[in-house]
Amino acid sequence: MARPDGNPPDKAGTAPLPRSTTIRTRSCAVWLRTLLKISLNGHPAEVIDGFIGDQRFFMGWAQVWRGKYREYEQIRRIKVDPHSPPSVRGVAPVKNQNAFFDAFDIKDGDKMFLAPGKRVTIW
Numbered sequence: 001m002a003r004p005d006g007n008p009p010d011k012a013g014t015a016p017l018p019r020s021t022t023i024r025t026r027s028c029a030v031w032l033r034t035l036l037k038i039s040l041n042g043h044p045a046e047v048i049d050g051f052i053g054d055q056r057f058f059m060g061w062a063q064v065w066r067g068k069y070r071e072y073e074q075i076r077r078i079k080v081d082p083h084s085p086p087s088v089r090g091v092a093p094v095k096n097q098n099a100f101f102d103a104f105d106i107k108d109g110d111k112m113f114l115a116p117g118k119r120v121t122i123w
Contacts, residue, residue: 025084027122029093033057054103058094065090096120 036045036057045053067086069077078085084092094100095112096119106112 025089025093029061030097032061033097033099052103054099058100058103061094062090 033054036053040053045056047053048056051059065086074085083089095114098116098119100106101113104112108115
């Protein structure tokens with residue numbers, strides 16, 4: 001059975017997760033945050049319910065990508081869907097942005113911490 005992108009499956013019958021999808025998702029997160037900053041015309045975003053603008057942006061990003069699947073459905077999707085699972089698309093792009101760590105004051109030793117040298121910066 002061919003994968004959704006038209007290519008034949010690999011020998012194990014699974015579609016590898018393409019880096020291009022993760023790169024595009026990360027790029028989208030950076031682009032959207034940049035647009036948000038531009039729209040504020042240099043002013044800080046309003047604090048709402050105790051959350052600053054960047055915190056609300058990153059929480060909103062995570063909400064967009066959240067998903068809940070039964071185990072067999074998650075396995076099926078990993079085998080046939082060329083996109084990274086929502087759990088990866090919701091977390092991996094923001095873990096590579098310094099603004100994420102600044103917004104939530106994430107430090108070395110915290111569960112979400114990723115060392116600056118391991119963060120991916122494309123441009």
